[in-house]
Amino acid sequence: MTTTSNVSSTTSTNGTSVLSTSQASYGDNPFLKLLTEQLKNQTPLEPVDNESFMNQMASYTTMQEQRDLNGNMLKLLDYQGVLARAQGLSQGSALLGKEINYADADGKTASGTVQSIYVAETGDVRLKLEGGKEVDLRSVLGITQPGTASNTATA
Numbered sequence: 001m002t003t004t005s006n007v008s009s010t011t012s013t014n015g016t017s018v019l020s021t022s023q024a025s026y027g028d029n030p031f032l033k034l035l036t037e038q039l040k041n042q043t044p045l046e047p048v049d050n051e052s053f054m055n056q057m058a059s060y061t062t063m064q065e066q067r068d069l070n071g072n073m074l075k076l077l078d079y080q081g082v083l084a085r086a087q088g089l090s091q092g093s094a095l096l097g098k099e100i101n102y103a104d105a106d107g108k109t110a111s112g113t114v115q116s117i118y119v120a121e122t123g124d125v126r127l128k129l130e131g132g133k134e135v136d137l138r139s140v141l142g143i144t145q146p147g148t149a150s151n152t153a154t155a
Helices: 028-040 050-093
Strands: 099-103 109-119 125-129 134-136 140-144
Touching: 028 050, 050 109, 050 125
Parallel strands: none
Antiparallel strands: 099 109, 099 140, 109 125, 125 134
């Protein structure tokens, strides 16, 4: 005896397949649609057992919980990034108008007065010095008040 399967397409109304990953919404509807088609087209002599359905439901629930967890983790990471940038800007703002010593690209020590602070596209806090030179906050070696002598005079 041959069995013909008429499983209809599992394409949702917006044109995304249950199995596709681009623009797919893994909501209840595609899973239930697939489950209903499976029930409609099962062989009467060999029905799908309850254990199989329970495994499918457990897998689906696990996938949905993982998706929710991933979404929450992404929100948390985004929030942490915002906090890190704000903290970096706060630390950098204390350097406005101060003279800093820093390690330049060649590994030599240089100095300059901080004019502004900004967050680069990479997320690093950068200091803009007089003359247009830009320095990463991590390369700052020392800070001095402009106009103060580095050596103290003895009387």
